[in-house]
Amino acid sequence: MRTALRIGAVLLACALAGGCDSPFPDETLVERLRLLAVAAEPPEAGVTDTLAFRALVADPRGAGRPLEYTWAVCFLAIGYAAADVACPGPGNFPLEAEGDGARLAVPELVAWLMEQDLPVDPGDPGGGEWPEVVTLLVGLEVSGPPLADQDGPERVRALKRFHLRLSGQASPNHNPALAGLSLDGLPWDEAPGPNGVPELQAGSEHLLRPEVLAGSVETFSEGEPPEEVQETLLFSWFSTGGEFRDQRTLLDPLLYEDLAKNRLKAPEEPGRYDLWLVVRDDRLGAGWLQTAFEVVPAPDAGD
Amino acid sequence: MARLSRISLALALCAALPATALAGGSIRGLLVQRQSGEPILGASVSLDDGAALTASDERGRFRFTDVPAGPHTLGVRDPECAPLDTQVEVVDGQTLELDLALDARGEEDTEEVVIRSPRLESAVNDTVLEMEEVRKIPGTQGDVLKIVQSLPGVARGVAFGGTAGPGVIVRGSAPEDSAVLIDGFGVPMLYHFGGLKSVINSDLLKRIDFLPGGFGAEFGDAIGGVLDVQTQPCTHSQYDGYVELSMIDAGFLVQGPITSESGFLLAARRSTLDAWLPSVLDAVTDDDTGFSMTVAPVYYDFQAKLDWSPGARDRLTFFAFGSSDRLTFLVDKAMSGDTSLRGDFGMAFQFYRFNLGWSHAGESWQLTTLANAGWDKADVSIGMGRYMHFDVPGGNLRSDLEWKLAERWTLRAGLNGGFSKYHFWAQMPRMPKEGEDASGFENLELFTADLADWNYNLSGYVSVAWRPLDPLSLSLGLRLDGYGGPWSGFGASPRASARYRVLETTLLKLGVGLYQQPPAEDETADEWGNPDLGLERAIHYVVGLEQALPWHVQVEFNYFYKDMDRLVVSDAETIYSNDGRGRASGVELLVRRDLADGLFGWLSYTLMRSQRQDHAGEDWRLFDWDQTHILTLVAGYRLPTGEIEPMHGQRSGWEFGLRFTLVSGNPETPYLGGIYDADYDTYLGIPGQNNSRRLPLFHQLDFRLDYTWAWTNWALSVFLDIQNVYNHRNVEGVQYNYDYTDRTYFQGMFFLPALGLKGYF
Structure with a gap:
């Protein structure tokens, strides 16, 4: 009961702070080097498969500077001491970077594990039952040479889980994919603007709605006894300017309410802005799209 | 003489009302056996021939509260000791302290003696809060258990x-x-x-x-x-x-x-x-x-x-x-x-x-x-x-x-x-x-039991x-x-x-x-x-x-x-x-x-x-x-100006209270940055050395003022309870931005006045 009371105290603090505004810029505003998503293809691999990892990196101030990617598969649990997460780092299985991505041949990983004398030997369940799925972790560090106002290289890190499916009984998960984005009811590239780039008036508000490819919302079995569950898709919104009403929106097939849409208030400064939309399926699957919009002065701005 | 009923109706702004105000005075006593000096437990103590009755506790202590001012007869009965009857005088708003020594049976002394006696205590440190002292301490809304937080x-x-x-x-x-x-x-x-x-x-x-x-x-x-x-x-x-x-x-x-x-x-x-x-x-x-x-x-x-x-x-x-x-x-x-x-x-x-x-x-x-x-x-x-x-x-x-x-x-x-x-x-x-480190709660593995x-x-x-x-x-x-x-x-x-x-x-x-x-x-x-x-x-x-x-x-x-x-x-x-x-x-x-x-x-x-x-x-x-440092000053002063009204036990007058608290800030663990958790679209904080920094000093002054108008059949009290009188925005914690690269202080309560009314009938 002491633990429940402690959790309750934290919840109470959350409730009391529920309406507090953050004094910091919103997470959706991309102002510097950021990792916005990492995907594994496929998100669930068999023991003989090869996975491809790719990262969605935004570097709005970098002006195309070269970025260095370091990838590794890590064997650790994410706990309360995140400082111990040296991933990528020593003792991990390094992956060779290919541009902003990397490849992992699972048999090579298994062979490497066999050499490491780890307490867990994936080749021998030791008489026990292996789980159907093992969750592994890949770490990524992206670094760029210092900009004019920076003392040293700029670095960001990310962690990404992927599933290693040891049994082929259940159908593996697939990454969700975005078909596009609509702006005020029109497909993004059909919205008014030159060259398929929508033109927004400074400070104007617009309705955005993500469109996913058919089959992105999958059905899977969960629990004991197994129940059929449909995935919930979560959309994360980012841009180099403007304000989103919601940082994240949802596509929940069980809800009648449309929670996937979002509203964007265009920046006041005219210019070209980047927009990223990331979709996740709650089962380690991810996909994204990147686009842009142009902000023009409002008609009365010059008056 | 007794209060037959007392109904209080209070309207307060952002604060609860204080507990019932005192009527008359109190008697607090200690019973010991005169020959041994031992405390007497379980003795029957009566006031005015049983109008009020209590028993001494394991330390020989007893207490009567809300005793009308004036002379009273106090009686003590214990099977091991000679009976004791004495006259006491209770004064409005005051606590009469009695140390009473009872003679063992067969060793009666003809003189009644009030002494200061040693006590047997099993606890080395024991702070006893007397209710009437602490009910009107500012910032507690009349809740005496909250005053524990002001003790050493x-x-x-x-x-x-x-x-x-x-x-x-x-x-x-x-x-x-x-x-x-x-x-x-x-x-x-x-x-x-x-x-x-x-x-x-x-x-x-x-x-x-x-x-x-x-x-x-x-x-x-x-x-x-x-x-x-x-x-x-x-x-x-x-x-x-x-x-x-x-x-x-x-x-x-x-x-x-x-x-x-x-x-x-x-x-x-x-x-x-x-x-x-x-x-x-x-x-x-x-x-x-x-x-x-x-x-x-x-x-x-x-x-x-x-x-x-x-x-x-x-x-x-x-x-x-x-x-x-x-x-x-x-x-x-x-x-x-x-x-x-x-x-x-x-x-x-x-x-x-x-x-x-x-x-x-x-x-x-x-x-x-x-x-x-x-x-x-x-x-x-x-x-x-x-x-x-x-x-x-x-x-x-x-x-x-x-x-x-x-x-x-x-x-x-x-x-x-x-x-x-x-x-x-x-x-x-x-x-x-x-x-x-409690950051990233949402990212952690779920356990089922x-x-x-x-x-x-x-x-x-x-x-x-x-x-x-x-x-x-x-x-x-x-x-x-x-x-x-x-x-x-x-x-x-x-x-x-x-x-x-x-x-x-x-x-x-x-x-x-x-x-x-x-x-x-x-x-x-x-x-x-x-x-x-x-x-x-x-x-x-x-x-x-x-x-x-x-x-x-x-x-x-x-x-x-x-x-x-x-x-x-x-x-x-x-x-x-x-x-x-x-x-x-x-x-x-x-x-x-x-x-x-x-x-x-x-x-x-x-x-x-x-x-x-x-x-x-x-x-x-x-x-x-x-x-490191915890300093608390608590003070209360009553300035009665009228006679006590027996119907409801109130009397006209002012009461003041203040509490000043000065405390070192809690330790905190700084975050050195964050790692993006790409599956949960959130960041894991990277904590620095555990509890290696300290939040700024906390200090706050609370003030309370009561005034009571007492008439024959009813009384009305008005109080003003001000928390954080000089509006010092104390730091309660640290708030970080989404990726732990920027931080600011999370500030606590501001100046908070509370005005209340309470009626006694």
Whole structure:
């Protein structure tokens, strides 16, 4: 009961702070080097498969500077001491970077594990039952040479889980994919603007709605006894300017309410802005799209 | 003369009302046997030939409150002593202090003697709060249990409890390491919603004993301190009661005689916050947060008491009380990439206790037996996939004996047996322990448990008090605690103390003892926790000095050292282990003036350091609530200008109160940056050296002003209670941006005036 009371105290603090505004810029505003998503293809691999990892990196101030990617598969649990997460780092299985991505041949990983004398030997369940799925972790560090106002290289890190499916009984998960984005009811590239780039008036508000490819919302079995569950898709919104009403929106097939849409208030400064939309399926699957919009002065701005 | 009824109706702004104001004066006394100097327990003490009746406690103390001003006859009857009758004079607003020495039968002295006598105490440190002194302290809204936070050795919790949870932070121990007892049995929480109001109506309380360390063998299951709350006996002489309403809660209390030997008391409260708080939050909360409160904080508590004194030596008591807290709020937007972190967030805590007690005073002994049945229930839900529930009905039987073996020897012994049938089911990441980084809660692995089983405990203690010399008393005790069920443990805890009255007004105290407590239920649960955990323990060392000064002033100085080991900490291999160690030491100074001539107050200062070592070989770090300096000044002054009105017990006049608090900021662990968790679209903070920084100094002044107009049939009081008079925005914590690259302070309460009215009829 002491633990429940402690959790309750934290919840109470959350409730009391529920309406507090953050004094910091919103997470959706991309102002510097950021990792916005990492995907594994496929998100669930068999023991003989090869996975491809790719990262969605935004570097709005970098002006195309070269970025260095370091990838590794890590064997650790994410706990309360995140400082111990040296991933990528020593003792991990390094992956060779290919541009902003990397490849992992699972048999090579298994062979490497066999050499490491780890307490867990994936080749021998030791008489026990292996789980159907093992969750592994890949770490990524992206670094760029210092900009004019920076003392040293700029670095960001990310962690990404992927599933290693040891049994082929259940159908593996697939990454969700975005078909596009609509702006005020029109497909993004059909919205008014030159060259398929929508033109927004400074400070104007617009309705955005993500469109996913058919089959992105999958059905899977969960629990004991197994129940059929449909995935919930979560959309994360980012841009180099403007304000989103919601940082994240949802596509929940069980809800009648449309929670996937979002509203964007265009920046006041005219210019070209980047927009990223990331979709996740709650089962380690991810996909994204990147686009842009142009902000023009409002008609009365010059008056 | 007696108040037949008293109805108070209060309207307050952002504050609850104070407790009922005093009528007349009080009598506080100490009974000792003149030949031996021993305190007399269980003596029958009457006022005005039985108009009011009480019995002396285990320390020979007795008390009458709300005694009308004027002359009274006080009578004391004890089978071992010659009867005593004396005339006393009670003055409005003052406490008459009596030290009464009774002659042993056959050794009657013809003269009645009032002396200052030495006391036998099993606890080295024991701060007793007198109710009438503390009810109008600013910032407490009349809740006397909240004043515990202003005593020496008690660290300041975060506003509304925060992560400190439901308890008090005593001498460098975690909140859950201190026990809260109400009439001898533990309760899981002391305050509604972490500090809003205490879970028991202050008007029921007879006494609060705050034992920060070095306490006797009669107390167990706590390696920190003990808050021993005792309720008052029912009145057998008059009907009394009130109803009250404020913006915090509404409630009533009614008490009175059933027969000349029995009485009853009923009280209940319900919060009124839910009537207005959701509207206020809706008005001030940005719609974009996705936050809405579906059930505002709602709490109930109730108390029902019956007692019967068939004779001067026996008292039967039935006491039922309970508490319920509930809060839910809706988050309809995803807080992170985990889509289950939305929906209903809520918590509900309930506990109920039903106590049946019998106390009998023999020729040289007193036996108190209490049977208790109770039920604890906790429900926490965090969005759509995280929950934790406890359902724990149980019962206890305890018996305590105090037996005067010989002139200088007293034996205390007791047995306490209990059982509980707990049901614990949860799906939740494990909660961070004290000192652990709590960021990224949503990213952590979920663990599932559904456990139900029986737990048993049997405890016994024996202590012997010996007075080899008149000024010297020694106490030696041993406590045995056994626990059975899916998890079992056993502990033997020896304790010793000595008190030496160097001068008539100077008392030197020494104490050392071993204190043990079982781990939390979930920490020993199979799969969820580690069933091989052992008892947590601490050794308390205390040296103290008490000096009585003129003008009703006492000075108390204590040095304490606490050596803790086998503390439960997170462990990478076994989930939890007993690898934790702790040490806390400090000095405390308390200068206190009892209520006299309308003035009371205290100055409390604590200099303290508390540290932890989570695993052998690791560096020692500061305890999460280590506060180097804790200074509190409390003062109250009454300036009555009128005569007391017997109908309602009020009189016209001013009352002032202030409280000043100056406390070092809590330690904090800085974050050096963040790692993006690409699956949950959130960041894991990278903590720097544990608790290596400290928040800024906390200081706050609270002020209270009351004025009462008293007429013959009714009275009206107006009060102004101002918290944070000079509007210093104290720092309560640190807030980071989304990726832990920027930070700012989270500020606490601002200037908060509260105006209230209270009517007496």
